[in-house]
Amino acid sequence: MKSRAAVAFKPGQPLEIVEIDVAPPQTGEVLVKILNTGVCHTDAFTLSGQDPEGLFPVVLGHEGAGIVMEVGEGVSSVKPGDHVIPLYTAECGKCEFCTSGKTNLCIAVRATQGKGVMPDGTSRFSYKGQPLYHYMGCSTFSEYTVVAEVSLAKVNPKSNPEHVCLLGCGVTTGIGAVHNTAKVQEGDSVAVFGLGGIGLAVIQGARQAKAGRIFAIDTNPDKFELAKAFGATDFINPKDYEAPIQQVIIEMTGWGVDHSFECIGNVEVMRAALECAHRGWGQSVVIGVAGAGKEISTRPFQLVTGRTWKGTAFGGVKGRTQLPGMVEDAMAGKIELAPFVTHTMPLEDINTAFDLMHEGKSIRSVIHYTP
Ligand SMILES: NC(=O)c1ccc[n+]([C@@H]2O[C@H](COP(=O)([O-])OP(=O)(O)OC[C@H]3O[C@@H](n4cnc5c(N)ncnc54)[C@H](O)[C@@H]3O)[C@@H](O)[C@H]2O)c1
Ligand SMILES: N[C@@H](CCC(=O)N[C@@H](CSCO)C(=O)NCC(=O)O)C(=O)O
Ligand SMILES: [Zn+2]
Ligand SMILES: [Zn+2]
Structure with missing residues (x-):
């Protein structure tokens, strides 16, 4: 045909x-x-x-x-x-x-x-x-x-x-990353790098999980309005700071965030996302897709001192089993x-x-x- x-x-x-x-x-x-x-x-x-x-x-x-x-x-x-x-x-x-x-x-x-x-x-x-x-x-x-x-x-x-x-793709990936990959709990702090379809879905998932502070980070400040509507509490444009963005977030929180999510596909930002995670237990989830030949790096000490690096594809969601229920949730207004x-x-x-x-x-x- x-x-x-x-x-x-x-x-x-x-x-x-x-x-x-x-x-x-x-x-x-x-x-x-x-x-x-x-x-x-x-x-x-x-x-x-x-x-x-x-x-x-x-x-x-x-x-x-x-x-x-x-x-x-x-x-x-x-x-x-x-x-x-x-x-x-x-x-x-x-x-x-x-x-x-x-x-x-x-x-x-x-x-x-x-x-x-x-x-x-x-x-x-x-x-x-x-x-x-x-x-x-x-x-x-x-x-x-x-x-x-x-x-x-x-x-x-x-x-x-x-x-x-x-x-x-987008909304399931972001929401699934919060619930299936990071397993965000009530009151946890979250940092979201990149506020496109994926990052905004992470914010929506974080609000569903009743997260505490939700940091929305983007070099395009036009994205902050929707991030706020989805439940972000703090807004950071890395271009407004001279210090590395991980340092800014650590200073704003004391020891870093419980969970961070990279939703861009930039290996430098992946490093920042890992390094802004809380000493002792913070975890960072790589969602963004980086180009051919790109590699991530950090000081091993960042892992020795308790941070965990994770990744997720399709938010860990099993499509045939779980997607029909997510569609019902969307129809019921539980997913926007x-x-x-x-x-x-x-x-x-x-x-x-x-x-x-x-x-x-x-x-x-x-x-x-x-x-
Ligand atoms: N792992 C998966 O299953 C999965 C699923 C879907 C998409 N992705 C990937 O997730 C990423 C995001 O997809 P999207 O559709 O939301 O993209 P998008 O282009 O809509 O959003 C990306 C956002 O990142 C921001 N950004 C770019 N550089 C930045 C920087 N240095 N610091 C802060 N913010 C910056 C942009 O301003 C934009 O708002 C892509 O890499 C995509 O390939 C992965
Ligand atoms: N083909 C690329 C990797 C692309 C990639 O990571 N795809 C994600 C989905 S992005 C959706 O927008 C994914 O789910 N990967 C797991 C899989 O494809 O099995 C490469 O070769 O680097
Ligand atoms: Zn996609
Ligand atoms: Zn199978």
Whole structure:
């Protein structure tokens, strides 16, 4: 079938809106019509050419919501008409990782996903007869996409896809990082570096956990207003200080914060986030994705004196098991999604979404395929 799609033909170039060919779903696969998709910084990261797994030409996008159109052989957990959220972290329920009870990092389709193909090693997308790569097992920048069954969460059909698409990545990652990875407790202090979709979701999660002081840190002070609305109590622009930002936070708190979260993808800030954590027990969670060749460093003494460095993918959330409940929480007002959607636009204007992100003017731009 034909599908409108925004294709990244080359790194660093704007996406091109073209009509691509989408082959039918094979065994264990599902054809999904995407209704809405958010644009996450990770899409921009891969488009920039900095992603070691980046492949071109590719259909990017991994923060979508849609409806099942057709299922391949052997698919039993979803049927045409079901409302779904594609998952870049699959959940097969059977692999060593799924059954460990320790992680959400299912391995069922991860190897082929990282190579931009479906589990049988081939692509369902082509343009003018040439194959296009899939992206993160989702490729939500195509109106019709093919996804592995294990990479689909079935959600309430009454949910608003323009909002719940954000649970496909950004909001789930931030909220999950607070509850699953850091396990923030009532009264704990929290520092959030980077106030985009991820950082603001961390703040929302911290407020749910009844955290005490919540420090919101960004070099763009325009982000502070929304951070305050989500529950941040203290606001820091590192550009206002000569001292390293970790020193500023330690001076403001005495010994540092109980939890810090890096939501930027900057290895220098990752170091600052670790070093502003409380002596003896403070922990720092890396969420941001850093470019190829980047490495983190600190004095080992920072760890010797009790700080812990952690990381999280998709906030530690098991998509098929937990995402339907998060959608219910959003419908019940327990998770706020609307304030994240600062812009909406048709697929044809998707490059504007990347411009707004780079200019610091958006939190999330949400693309709609049908008016
Ligand atoms: N681990 C995961 O599962 C996961 C999931 C989603 C996104 N991410 C990553 O999280 C990061 C954030 O994504 P996003 O969509 O919120 O991005 P975004 O671009 O919307 O937000 C980033 C924010 O960081 C701020 N910033 C940039 N440099 C800064 C600095 N030196 N000090 C303080 N603030 C600074 C920017 O002003 C902006 O507000 C990206 O690296 C993305 O790839 C990771
Ligand atoms: N491909 C990159 C790493 C990209 C990365 O870290 N992705 C995050 C999700 S970002 C969503 O916006 C993630 O979940 N990673 C775990 C996984 O992909 O299995 C690289 O090679 O460095
Ligand atoms: Zn993302
Ligand atoms: Zn698994």
